[in-house]
Amino acid sequence: MDVALRYDRGRALAVADAVLRRGIAGTALESELASRGSVRAHRRARQVLELASPLSESAGESVTNLVMRDVGCPPAIQQHEFRDSSGPIGRVDFWFPDQGVIVEFDGLVKYRDPSMRNGRSAEDVVIAEKIREDRLRALPEVRRVVRPVWHDVQAGGRLPSMLRDAGLPVRRAVRTAPAW
Structure with a gap:
């Protein structure tokens, strides 16, 4: 959650995707998030968690997914x-x-x-x-x-x-x- 609270969305999503891919539940990340950071950082981190997917196999895939969603592409x-x-x-x-x-x-x-x-x-x-x-x-x-x-x-x-x-x-x- 430190990355999601402190760094840009691309890095945060890549880390969140990797954590989910290793089998850590999204609810565990949500619980961790609830105990930390400012309101603004929480909002950004929550947006990252909403996009996070255990199916992304690399940081490049995570960032590509983020850009596609940011420009309005439908979910792939x-x-x-x-x-x-x-x-x-x-x-x-x-x-x-x-x-x-x-x-x-x-x-x-x-x-x-x-x-x-x-x-x-x-x-x-x-x-x-x-x-x-x-x-x-x-x-x-x-x-x-x-x-x-x-x-x-x-x-x-x-x-x-x-x-x-x-x-x-x-x-x-x-x-x-x-x-x-």
Whole structure:
């Protein structure tokens, strides 16, 4: 709760998502919040807890979700699994079925960190990712795949225009983009 009370919403949401992902109940976070901080900090922290999801698998996904909600996108289905005639394709970070849009935060750690590559070279990971995305794009229900990176989800970043260009409803500018 210290992070939710003291830091920007992006960092706070990333921490709240990670805590929920580890199995700590949201009610425990609410109880902790009730015992601390100023009224203004409580309001901000409560907003973060309302958006928090155990389905976000990285800080990048958390911040992407925050920006999408801040610009007025409808809630997405997180970690939706896709299949084609060849079998499972995999999970995507965010799925907007009404618009046929997938949003995949593209963190670079999966390419750079050997422990994340399961013994594969960075080149093999890039090729596998390209094949996966080609399979997703070939599905009739998928119209667009949006792949923001860190600079796209920062203040002044391209994510709102990327979402709009993909056909998602973007009703307003980002009020308070996270600063990492």
